[in-house]
Amino acid sequence: MSTSHPVPDEGPIYDPTALELKWQRRWQERRTNEPDLQAATSPFYQLMMFPYPSAEGLHVGNVFAFAGADIHGRFQRLQGNSVFEPMGFDAFGIHSENYALKVGGHPMRLIPQNIGNFRRQLRRVGLMVDWKHELSTTDAKYYKWTQWIFLQLFKKGLAYKKKAAVNWCPNDKTVLANEQVENGLCERCGARVEQRFLEQWFFRITDYAERLLHNLEWIDWSESTKSAQRNWIGRSEGAEISFAIAGNDGPPLVVFTTRPDTIFGATYLVLAPEHPQVAAITTAGQSAEIEAYRVRTAKQDVVSRKMGESAKKTGAFTGSYATNPATGERIPIWVADYVLMEYGTGAIMAVPGHDERDFAFAQGYELPIIRVVAPDDSNANAPLAEAYTGDGRLVNSGMFEGVPATEAKSRVTEWMVGLSAAKPVVNFRLHDWTISRQRYWGPPIPIIYCDDCGAQPVPEDQLPVILPEIEDFRPDDTGISPLARHEEWYRVPCPKCGKLARRETDVSDTFLDSAWYFLRYPSSDFDSVPFDQTITRKWLPVNSYIGGNEHAVLHLLYSRFITMVLHDMGHLTFEEPYTRFRAHGLIIRDGAKMSKSKGNVVNPDEFIERWGADTFRTYLMFLGPFEEGGDFRDAGISGVRRFLDRLWKSAHDAHTDGEPDLAVMRKLQQTIRKVGEDTAKLSYNTAIAAMMEYMNVLRASERDAHRAEVEPLVQLVAPFAPHIAEELWELFGHEGGVFESRWPKYDPALVTVDEIELVVQVNGKVRGKVQAARDITQERAMSLARGDAGISRFITGEPKKIIFVPGRLLNIVV
RNA sequence: GCCCGAGUGGCGGAAUUGGUAGACGCGCUGCACUCAAAAUGCAGUGGCUUUCGGGCCAUGCGGGUUCGAGUCCCGCCUUGGGCACCA
Structure with missing residues (x-):
């Protein structure tokens, strides 16, 4: 596969769409993204916050977050780990329900459509997702275990009922979340919101407040997230x-x-x-x-x-x-x-x-x-x-x-x-967690009320309590959940005495669905347990979790709480679910958060179609520091595409004659080190800049690169632009994919340069630079400085003080 | 009001954590290729000034510490995000 010399000028054209679809198909065929969960020797669980599958489809913010997490996962894989990168859908909740009401559909039919659309878009981004373990919280196989978790808390006395004040919209006839109330008016219909007292299920998270606070001292999380949790716990x-x-x-x-x-x-x-x-x-x-x-x-x-x-x-x-x-x-x-x-x-x-x-x-x-x-x-x-x-x-x-x-x-x-x-x-400050929702689209809370026996848990072997498909799921003025109108579902025998009893008609909060999903992914093919003990011990806690700071408190706090409870009940061996968590930043456009009302939303499909997924992923990471977000501007994307075009050309034009250039190889070693260090700490923007810099050296003055100069770059770029990397890796004649290979090693001897430019200052001002050996002494440096006309003219008197930073700087104070 | 974070060229952003400010990219200018354009490549690009050697000024504003400050300290201003009568 090596190219002969001289190189023909016209190589194949870089056509990202064709090439990306080819590799996505091949990954599927080869099961490239499906680690052997049982046999893996060095498991690495890379988790990203699963999306809510809205009808609008994938959002640039989603792509940004997923690409960032995927790059980290792929990088870990190149380090030799078996990386498990699952994906799922958080599809219950009031948003789906309201959307269904608005368009006159049923969530049971709309959600699968939305999920299908999301899945298609996500695949197109080229994530290293193991789709065999996909899950949806609306799947009865999943929410069976959500209900099981409710029962565990109930058994432990951590679930209880009490009256609580809720926001009630008399027009929409529904309970509103605090964020749905604006200046006392309903966000959607504008009606004046009232306070109502309703019986609600609560989880006693306040019992765990001290522990939730205390563990923040040792978990490896973004400081901003930890501080938000501290304040929230208050x-x-x-x-x-x-x-x-x-x-x-x-x-x-x-x-x-x-x-x-x-x-x-x-x-x-x-x-x-x-x-x-x-x-x-x-x-x-x-x-x-x-x-x-x-x-x-x-x-x-x-x-x-x-x-x-x-x-x-x-x-x-x-x-x-x-x-x-x-x-x-x-x-x-x-x-x-x-x-x-x-x-x-x-x-x-x-x-x-x-x-x-x-x-x-x-x-x-x-x-x-x-x-x-x-x-x-x-x-x-x-x-x-x-x-x-x-x-x-x-x-x-x-x-x-x-x-x-x-x-x-x-x-x-x-x-x-x-x-x-x-x-x-x-x-x-932390309150107990309100679990009840007087709505339809959620997992029914598995409780049965009997006039004689009181509130009885549904026996575990009778789970799941299936959410019935009813056409009229519109909430009404009573404040009682729509499920109460469904007689044949509502009336059941008491599990204790057998007398006719009534089901709990509230469904649970979506935050409960997402409080444990990371436990389910690796065990998603087990039907008899929520999570398999052996697999869980092998893969959990999650090694790396990446998500938005909008979930800094609720989701992250609730999942920590549920994990602690399951730990205390002996179901888990660890009490903190996420070993490392990093919050990513926000993508903004024209200085503002993207939103439909501002009309500044970017549709990722168009960009991927026009530029390719590799370019789009890399561009999003190049916008700014991943943990801070960045400003999306159409103009900048061409630079990233140009970089990939040049990589493509360099690989196709590469020759194997003679020895690679030493200066280029030195730069390569430095680049390998820099890209490795930066990628590990999610400094993607500077990692990409370093690769571009190397590309400039590689192709300086229109030189053709030696294959040994290009090949490692293909591996460095692979986490960011996996499709083109696979194609070029194949071009170089490798049998397995690039993700079967190992991150290139750099030669420490070549990383350090012997000749340096020593900065010479006089009175703190830079007056010149002298070429010198890395280990030059102060005396030698002084005499070089004096010998330099441009510098010596500023040395007007006897030096009062000399500051010498070896290998870096000489400052003469006169 | 409280809690986090950020202010650096025309723009997005770098800066080994106190040691050459402006890496990398966009944009712009010039040149090459072309009948021409696009694409591509090469070179230049903070401001002011210059006798073309250079000089001076520059990291939101005002002070300070230091041989040396984008980086540390004190006081302001602007801005993004989160929380909000938490006793």
């Missing part, structure tokens, strides 16, 4: 303090505070309107006002209730008083919607002097404001113009006068613990 230390209610023998009011040191400044208490003790506390005279206030806040949607920053704080007085355990003073008890039932105890001690919200509220209702913390230099009794949240010493605080606030936190808590008025507690 651990805060403080105390619960009990306030006795004056003239009321009932239980005391318990508040949570992170500032027990400010207790002497607590001039009133505030309860959330939904707080269970509100009714008991309210006096007869105030009950009408309190009731009116509660009705008013209940009408608000959940989101705008929490968005009150700019809005005026409102509230109502209960008529009752509590006793401040520190001062013994009577302080009024109020109800206000700025206190949330979900956080802490749903009640706070208000310290208006040192909390902005309390300050605003106290001003509005003319409640007393007392300063109890003062910076060292200020007057303790000067009136406050705004809440002081800074550091300082306690004032107006009885026996704690003058104690630094930071120190006072624990001292005041200890003192009150002694009075049985407080206990130290840790609180988390």
